[in-house]
Amino acid sequence: MRLFNTLTKKIEEFVPNEPGKVQMYTCGPTVYHYAHIGNLRSYIMEDVLEKTLLYNGYEVNRVMNITDVGHLSSDSDTGEDKMVKSAKENNKTVLDIAKFYTEAFFNDFKKLNIKKPKIIEPATNLIPEYIKLISKLLEKGYAYESGGNIYFDTSKLSDYYVLTNHKEDEMVVGARQGVDKDDNKKNQADFVLWFTKSKFEDQELKWDSPWGLGYPGWHVECSCISLKHCGEHLDIHCGGVDNIFPHHTNEIAQSESYLGHKWCNYWIHCEHLNDKNGKMSKSNGDFLTVSLLEEKGYDPLSYRLMCLQSHYRKQLVFTFENLNNAEQTYKKLKQKTLSLTDNGTCDSSAFNHYKGLFLKYINDDMNTSSALTILYDVLKDNISDVTKKELVKSFDEVLSLDLLKQNTNDLDEEFISYVENQIKLRAEAKKNKDFKLADKIRDELKEKKIEIKDTKEGTIWLVK
Ligand code: AMP
Ligand code: ZN
Numbered sequence: 001m002r003l004f005n006t007l008t009k010k011i012e013e014f015v016p017n018e019p020g021k022v023q024m025y026t027c028g029p030t031v032y033h034y035a036h037i038g039n040l041r042s043y044i045m046e047d048v049l050e051k052t053l054l055y056n057g058y059e060v061n062r063v064m065n066i067t068d069v070g071h072l073s074s075d076s077d078t079g080e081d082k083m084v085k086s087a088k089e090n091n092k093t094v095l096d097i098a099k100f101y102t103e104a105f106f107n108d109f110k111k112l113n114i115k116k117p118k119i120i121e122p123a124t125n126l127i128p129e130y131i132k133l134i135s136k137l138l139e140k141g142y143a144y145e146s147g148g149n150i151y152f153d154t155s156k157l158s159d160y161y162v163l164t165n166h167k168e169d170e171m172v173v174g175a176r177q178g179v180d181k182d183d184n185k186k187n188q189a190d191f192v193l194w195f196t197k198s199k200f201e202d203q204e205l206k207w208d209s210p211w212g213l214g215y216p217g218w219h220v221e222c223s224c225i226s227l228k229h230c231g232e233h234l235d236i237h238c239g240g241v242d243n244i245f246p247h248h249t250n251e252i253a254q255s256e257s258y259l260g261h262k263w264c265n266y267w268i269h270c271e272h273l274n275d276k277n278g279k280m281s282k283s284n285g286d287f288l289t290v291s292l293l294e295e296k297g298y299d300p301l302s303y304r305l306m307c308l309q310s311h312y313r314k315q316l317v318f319t320f321e322n323l324n325n326a327e328q329t330y331k332k333l334k335q336k337t338l339s340l341t342d343n344g345t346c347d348s349s350a351f352n353h354y355k356g357l358f359l360k361y362i363n364d365d366m367n368t369s370s371a372l373t374i375l376y377d378v379l380k381d382n383i384s385d386v387t388k389k390e391l392v393k394s395f396d397e398v399l400s401l402d403l404l405k406q407n408t409n410d411l412d413e414e415f416i417s418y419v420e421n422q423i424k425l426r427a428e429a430k431k432n433k434d435f436k437l438a439d440k441i442r443d444e445l446k447e448k449k450i451e452i453k454d455t456k457e458g459t460i461w462l463v464k
Contacts, residue, residue, distance in 0.1 A: 001056055001363040003049075003236075004313060006163060006244060006267040011365050014266065016235045022053050022060045023230035025264075026117065027222055027239040027247070030067040031101035032086035035108055036287035037303060037318065038273035038280030042240040044304055045270040045312040045366070047114040049238065051398045052362050063229040064117040065222055066105075068098035068124050069205050069215055081215075084204055094204045098122065108290045111300040113400035119229045123221040127207045130216040130224050133258050134193045134209075142257040147184035148197035150211055152254055154189040160253055163267060164245040191250050192217040219250035227255065234264040241269045242279070270312045280318065288318070301401055302327040308368040308399060330401070336379050337392050337403040338462055341455045344384025354378050354391050362398055371395070407463045419450055423459050426452075 001014040016022045026046045029035050035043075053060050068083055087094045102122075109116055134150055137143040142156050154160040195203075196214035206213045226234055239248060248267065255263040272279045280287050290300050306326035310316050354374060361370040378391045389404065396403045422441050429437040442452060451462045 001052065002365055003266055003268055004365050005265075006269050007265075012266070016058070017233045017265070020058060022058045022235050023233070024050065024053070024060055024062045024236040024238070025222070025226040025230055025234055026062065026064045026237075027243055028064040028066045028120070029101075029105050030082055030282075031098045031105060032082040033101060033282045034289045034291075035105050036280050036282060036289055037293070038287065039240070039282075040108060040112060040114075040290065040303075041273040041307050041312075041316065042238075042270040043109070043114050044112060044307045045268075046238045047112075047400070048308070048312075048362075048366055048368060048398060049236070049268060050115060050117075051400065052366060055359070055398050056363065061119070061230060062117040063119040063121065063226060065225045066098070066102055066120060066122040067218065067221065068094065068102075068122050069221075081203060087204065098124075108300075111290050111294075112304050113301065113402065115400075121225045121229065123216070123225070124205060126221070126224050126228065127209075127216070129228055130194070130220050131209050133220065133224055133227075133254065134216075136258055137193065137254060140257065142254075143193055144186065145211060146186070148195075148212065149184060149192050149214075150194040151185055151190045152193055152250065152257075153186060154191075154253060155187050157253055157257070160189060161249065163249050163252060166245050166249075189246075191219060191246060193220050193254065219247055220254060222247070223251050223255040223258070226251075227259075232259055232261070232263070236266045236268060237264045238268045238270070241271055244269055271315045274315055274317050293323070298323060298327055299330065299407075302330045305330045305333075305401060308372060308401075310369060312366055312368075333375075333379075333401075334403060334407070335462060337389075338406065339453055339455070339460065340389045340392065340404075341385045341460075342389070343455075344386045346390050347383050347387045350381070350383045350387050351390055351394075355394060358391075358395055368399075371398070375399070406461075419445065419448075419461060423452060423461065427459065 002011050003014050004011045026043075029039060050060050050062050069081065083094045083097060087097045090097060092100075106116060108114075134143060137152065138145075138150065141153075143150055143152050145151075194209060194211055194214050194216055196209075196212040203215060206215055226237070237248065237251075244267075252263065274280065275286075275288075277286065290303070293300060293303060302323060303326070306323055307316065309326065309329075354377070357377075358371050358374045361367040361374065364370075375392070375395050378388055378395075381388070392403050422445055426438045426441040429435070429441065445452060445461070449463060453460050453462070
């Protein structure tokens with residue numbers, strides 16, 4: 001399997017530290033608002049990555065944090081805590097806000113067929129671990145106390161900018177958005193490990209520490225959660241490209257200074273979903289959610305397909321026109337896959353041929369769009385329906401488009417049994433040569449948006 005590694009800026013063969021087993025960490029959401037479909041593009045990419053690893057036979061230990069404290073309005077440690085701000089605006093406690101948006105986040109996962117990571121850890125769970133890591137960094141001389149906060153001293157590293165193209169002079173105040181002046185810092189690139197002093201006095205969640213009552217910085221949580229659940233040698237760390245700097249850069253600085261050795265081998269980043277204003281983001285307020293797409297009548301899996309149609313390392317521009325095209329393609333695709341019968345036997349040589357091609361593309365830095373063309377080739381081929389069905393089932397382990405699942409999510413059980421009963425009545429009518437009644441039943445179902453198809457194996461039905 002080959003992956004583009006942000007650390008080396010090359011496509012590399014993936015080799016985990018322990019044969020057959022992958023330690024994978026993915027940065028989770030800051031749960032102060034709904035996830036937008038841009039965030040979810042990154043999580044779809046990570047889902048495809050985990051499923052591709054599983055498809056290749058690896059065991060995957062995937063861990064994700066939930067940021068419920070410490071993520072300030074700017075990623076460079078300035079501004080108000082995003083959680084506190086949201087709690088105030090909604091007249092709720094920080095923990096209520098975290099619970100509400102965490103549930104909403106995993107609801108979106110379900111709708112988009114994104115597998116929940118094996119371990120999910122809220123940041124507020126591991127305060128003793130953060131204190132341990134920060135104490136060791138202070139002891140080793142990588143951190144210092146200033147103005148009540150504990151900072152990481154980036155000048156102690158020979159290559160702080162290992163993951164990014166940023167240069168020291170870009171950290172000059174005003175050179176980039178989000179670089180604000182903080183007189184307590186020795187170097188502009190230094191970042192906060194523990195806050196006891198914040199410009200905002202109403203920080204709701206605070207814990208005792210050797211440096212006084214305070215709360216952890218955002219970056220420290222991902223290092224500690226990963227170290228706790230994935231061990232000292234991480235294989236894969238993921239996120240969106242905006243996480244490369246400063247978040248992942250800071251994670252490397254603190255984890256490797258703490259451990260005294262290299263920490264993570266592969267850094268995989270998903271490019272942004274943009275709208276007409278540029279990167280879709282929670283802070284600009286104008287963003288799309290999965291629920292909103294549903295309200296507009298879209299199947300969330302059409303959005304998943306739209307993401308799979310492009311490469312994760314290319315920016316994707318969201319327009320409703322693009323989504324409409326993806327929705328049409330998805331509907332046609334499902335009509336084809338749901339019409340497959342159980343006719344014939346499975347042709348193992350055709351199966352292996354197509355599975356080999358699918359693997360070739362998916363293993364080539366997750367080339368999902370080419371992998372999809374193999375699916376279309378299968379459906380067009382002259383092989384038996386059973387072979388096609390087996391291949392569709394196999395590919396869907398990675399694509400997760402519910403290609404063989406009847407779309408009955410929105411239908412209640414009563415309606416489903418009504419449809420099935422009508423189909424039985426129609427079969428009886430046809431047996432009795434009462435074609436008028438049979439056609440009437442078909443037309444009535446059509447009016448209710450149920451399409452029926454007669455196959456050699458019996459009658460199947462589709463929701464239009
Ligand atoms: P946040 O909840 O803001 O911490 O972001 C959660 C994840 O979504 C991170 O991995 C971000 O890098 C990623 N992300 C944020 N905005 C976008 C976007 N417009 N397109 C793709 N990924 C994004
Ligand atoms: Zn993170």
